[in-house]
Amino acid sequence: MKKIVVSGGSSGIGKALVETFVRQGFEVFTFARSREHLDQLSRKFASSGLLHTYVFDLKTGDFSLLAHKIKETIGGIDRMINNAGMLVNKPFLELTEAEVEDTFRVNVLAVFPLVQHLFPLFSPGAHIVNITSMGGVQGSVKFEGLSAYSAAKGALAVLTESMAAEFSGQHVSVNALALGAVQTEMLSAAFPGYKAPVAPDEIAAFVADFTLNGHRYFNGKILPVSLSTP
Template sequence: MKNIVITGTSRGIGYELVKLFSEGGHTTLALSRNAEPIAQAGFKNCTCFPFDITKDDDLKKVSEFVKKNWESVDVLINNSGFLVNAPFSEISLSEFKRSYDVNVFGVAALTQALLPFMPENGHVVNISSMGGVQGSVKFPGLSAYSSSKGALITLTELLAEEYKAAGPSFNVLALGAVDTEMLQEAFPGYQAPVSAQEMAGYIARFAMDGHQFHNGKIIQVSSSTP
């Protein structure tokens, strides 16, 4: 059984991932600013507490938890994300910064915090977007979100190269549209072709086995464009 850390677990894909891993008998640490949904669900072998990926004290809390209770982390799934849909001429600098703080800098900081606990055969899975893939169809209004997700893709490639000798493996999944609360908040009424449960199933399988075949790869997970 694996020790698995997942961010962005209060709803959508993250919540479904915790459910799947719990049902599979794995031990999970579910991290989200709102810990109530996971706490109320009562999943087995699951620990949760309020966590803001942009706060140094919260990052330290995660390291201390792992050191005290687990000693090692087999899988890290950086799933948390911040999405704002606004014309570039109207988006505020604070919204732009928040996108990068959550989608890039926070991911880098949490990964740094947990790398000392990850074995050679560990796996870091970063959740990006098709909007961050160079050459893909882009949507107006997503200048902050998609550009930050593009930065996350490049960061993943760089970390895979830097740690290819000693591990762990790093891969990034560029997701197409998924029917989540975040998507509905940004694009009310948009009908995504894939449910959060379906995408979580794919991510869970990839997180467990994908590093055996991939390292530093961008996996485009979309049956349509986007």
């Protein structure tokens, strides 16, 4: 049975991914900051015995403790989705240093210690999927207010290519999915009133399938997955 780690499973796309994987019979470990949301999810799937949740903040958490927890809970990792993210919608000239730093910390910098600490747990043939955004794709349309977010996601895209090169001799594949707009809590908070063309469970079905099988066809690739953004 595949063992899957999903960061940011407490809401939006991450939550839909966790639900999709557990319904398919996979063992899932997910973490986020919101204990209340994680507990709700745990209760929903308690009888399956397949879901493990953990309260962890990518900005302040102890990554060796997280790795230890994952090791003692699920033993190893076959698939990992770096899904947790944050978005500040603010004009470039008004962004504070803390907002820029937090945006980079959660969306890309935390991926370094996370993967470093979890790497010994990866099985041969493991697949890491980084969730980036169309805004982080070079040459795509850009939107006002998203400079920190888009730049952080762009960095995650290049990190994906670099990690794939580094891990190619170790039978671990790394790809990124650059998503267009999905109707989640993050999108509603950043763009009140905007209606995205895709729901979290719809995109989760695609991301889950790609995570399970995409490394057979792709490595070190950033794939645009968007109905909305040129």
